Amino acid sequence: MTDRVLTVDGLARGVAPAFGAGLFLGLAPASAFAGWWLVAGLVLAAALAVLFVLSTSDRTPGRAALSLGILGRIAAAAAVAATFGVYVVPEQPEVGAVVLLVAVTAVVLLAPPLPPVVDRIAAVVVVGVLLVVAVACFTITPVTPPVPPVPDIAGTDEPLGLLPSAVLLFLCFVGGRADRRARPAVIGVVLLVSVAVAIGALRQLGGERLALSPAPLRDVLTAADATSIDGLLAVGVTVACVFALRGCLTDLRDLVPGSRSPVVAAGLAAAVAALGAMVLHPRHALVGAAVLLLGEAVIRVLAGRRRRA
Template structure:
């Protein structure tokens, strides 16, 4: 995939790609692990992403790094597809996930590269929708639960869950990378500001316990805030974010493929569709985060070894 040429285009592509794979569903497993501690966990995940952005080499590394990166992006593609299915076709989410992967894979393989203005418009749409969700959640005070959850319930506040929650949320900050390191940092900064606002707003409405059980946390938070009328706008934002994330990761897979990139993309899309069909999002999100973190670590070690 040809990278966008301007700084604004590259940052916009990175920002819109980060949200589609992690934020819309990643808050649920993070809340199950840490409750309100997912907020500092999100900051920790962003700090790790910034450190790797500043220290890892920007050109593709040889050896095992491309393979680990491809596997991580397949898992991220499955997570993005599941996001689309959960929000857009909640009755048959697996059908929505498979359909989206097929359509986007066809676009990546057959269509010419899209102009940079598409990424800028997509970023404006997604960020605008997320800001609307935040405002809607804070517009009304949350309703107290009639029965308090047990102290050991999933989603109860636990600092012990901070590290695993940060690992899960790492996917929220590794969208389509830019060629320049400071642009990667800018992507993480924008993603962190928006993601923190969304996380606090959703936690404000649902609490850690209810969030930990939510299949579509942003939709449930809007319903709790008596703002279900915003649901149609949310569907638009989720669709744009999911498509952008899938387009980004499949394009990166084509760049990382050592041979026959079109065939590799087709196989990766099939694997992502299968993952979206069979796996719960917490597994694909966790797998993507671990593998992409591993890829960054391998590249970092490879860069230091080359300098030695």
């Protein structure tokens, strides 16, 4: 197999699950913090992700990083499952979240590894759907104009919200199991697509309406009078969530230290994630996952610097 094929497969493994809950849910709380500054928050989050990729190794992490990584991935699994419920089964989102977790857990723990072509198809589907959403946002004039900025209201353009929005949106750039050499390219692709979608969403809804949206991209299509592609969006969300959950659970299976039965450990983690998806607000799970995974990345960087010193 050539290096080019390896790179393409690594890119697909990273891109397919990267969006997960980060973009589909994260735009709303990021807009609540920063308004239009969330676009700069995306760029900052991507820069941090590249920095961490270049500054860390794939060695076994220390105990603190390992603990944060396990907790962060459990929270991320809960947020991703909740994303599926909110978008695809809005009438019973908790039931949809649990069903997805059970199905993906069974695939991860019992089924053989998927061939690389499946990751490629998933990456094309997710990116294609998001680009269709972005094009709809830019080519269709909003039916109602965005709400004018109001001081001290969630969604108002606020430069000081740049940092918290970047922390939230960092989750967009840590998904997937891409090869190390493909990770910067994965981050670049995710950044370009995310910026296009974010600008389109802000154009259609404005910061205030986006901040209040429980399912931002679905509401964006409503504002753009493009509800005819709601079904396509549901397909993209489903594929993104399935592959994001697969990445979280596979990581958990491999991360649990000293376990004689990593399959059982991953199953227990999935059960905790299902409980979190049922009792936590999706935004709370999203914030918890972003903070924990960012903390893991920081500790890994510091540990790598100490080893080199």
